[in-house]
Amino acid sequence: MRKCGMPTSSAESGRPPHLLEVRDLAGGYGGSRIISGVTLGVGRGEIAAIVGPNGAGKSTLIKALLGVIPAIEGVVLHDGDDVTNLRTDELARRGIAYVPQSRNVFATLNVEENLKMGGYLLNKKDVGDRIAEVLATFPILTPLMRRSVHKLSGGEQKLVAVGRVMMMRPSAYVLDEPTSGLAEQLSKQLLEEHVARIAESGSAVLLVEQKVRAALETSSWGYLLVSGSVKMSAPPQEMLTSSVAEMFLGQTAGDAQDPGLKQTAGVQLGAEVSPSFELDK
Numbered sequence: 352m353r354k355c356g357m358p359t360s361s362a363e364s365g366r367p368p369h370l371l372e373v374r375d376l377a378g379g380y381g382g383s384r385i386i387s388g389v390t391l392g393v394g395r396g397e398i399a400a401i402v403g404p405n406g407a408g409k410s411t412l413i414k415a416l417l418g419v420i421p422a423i424e425g426v427v428l429h430d431g432d433d434v435t436n437l438r439t440d441e442l443a444r445r446g447i448a449y450v451p452q453s454r455n456v457f458a459t460l461n462v463e464e465n466l467k468m469g470g471y472l473l474n475k476k477d478v479g480d481r482i483a484e485v486l487a488t489f490p491i492l493t494p495l496m497r498r499s500v501h502k503l504s505g506g507e508q509k510l511v512a513v514g515r516v517m518m519m520r521p522s523a524y525v526l527d528e529p530t531s532g533l534a535e536q537l538s539k540q541l542l543e544e545h546v547a548r549i550a551e552s553g554s555a556v557l558l559v560e561q562k563v564r565a566a567l568e569t570s571s572w573g574y575l576l577v578s579g580s581v582k583m584s585a586p587p588q589e590m591l592t593s594s595v596a597e598m599f600l601g602q603t604a605g606d607a608q609d610p611g612l613k614q615t616a617g618v619q620l621g622a623e624v625s626p627s628f629e630l631d632k
């Protein structure tokens with residue numbers, strides 16, 4: 352695999368070097384290009400938030416990063432390796448975990464079975480240790496191990512989804528709207544307690560969120576994605592008070608966690624209300 356020796360742009364801002372990054376990434380569906388020229392990244396111990404209105408291309412960006420759809424242009428780098436257009440399972444082997452926006456748990460299986468599915472590539476003897484690691488990070492799951500996932504609350508299901516990918520001890524996590532469908536207080540808790548804990552353990556977390564304030568308050572860096580391009584890359588505090596973010600999010604970024612629909616500057620800011628927890632594909 353080609354090593355890429357180019358310095359990352361993160362050095363200037365005092366951030367750690369990017370562990371996972373995209374440069375000039377373009378992607379879309381069929382003939383249509385949804386994102387283009389996207390350059391961003393995240394380092395070890397960081398949470399970098401990608402925020403933006405509904406339909407901005409956040410999920411598309413994540414899918415092009417993770418080989419779910421082809422990257423038409425640009426590169427994806429992990430730990431200096433060019434991993435552009437590698438399949439998601441190959442990326443998982445390399446330590447890049449993906450938690451999609453929906454269909455991220457096996458609803459009919461119990462918590463323990465879900466965690467075991469996440470460790471299917473492991474040697475059998477390691478599975479128990481890895482489950483113990485997940486439970487040490489998310490102790491709230493311990494008494495729920497034998498419960499079917501569809502009987503859990505939305506927040507608990509999200510932890511199972513993250514715990515499942517945690518089984519492979521990834522160095523980088525890509526989380527697509529982990530708070531979708533969760534109430535405001537629960538969203539804040541998920542980000543501040545659980546997602547923060549993942550970054551504190553030294554992993555890199557790329558976090559896509561529509562709950563802008565909660566996401567930025569938990570993150571060390573923010574990217575604003577609008578119409579498929581990065582319109583702003585800044586420290587979270589700067590973004591929270593920025594008129595640019597305000598313009599594109601239709602309100603002070605600080606208030607944007609309001610799940611009510613708001614129509615401003617031609618974009619609609621809304622939150623998913625009914626997440627689906629179907630079987631994974």
Ligand SMILES: Nc1ncnc2c1ncn2[C@@H]1O[C@H](COP(=O)(O)OP(=O)(O)O)[C@@H](O)[C@H]1O
Pocket residue numbers: 380385403404405406407408409410411412
């Ligand atoms: N599977 C798909 N096929 C065709 N177009 C899609 C598909 N998924 C998303 N899109 C389009 O791509 C654009 C960006 O969507 P998406 O990346 O899901 O935005 P976000 O995650 O920021 O809400 C939207 O116009 C959407 O209709």
Ligand SMILES: [Mg+2]
Pocket residue numbers: 409410411452528
């Ligand atoms: Mg999305």
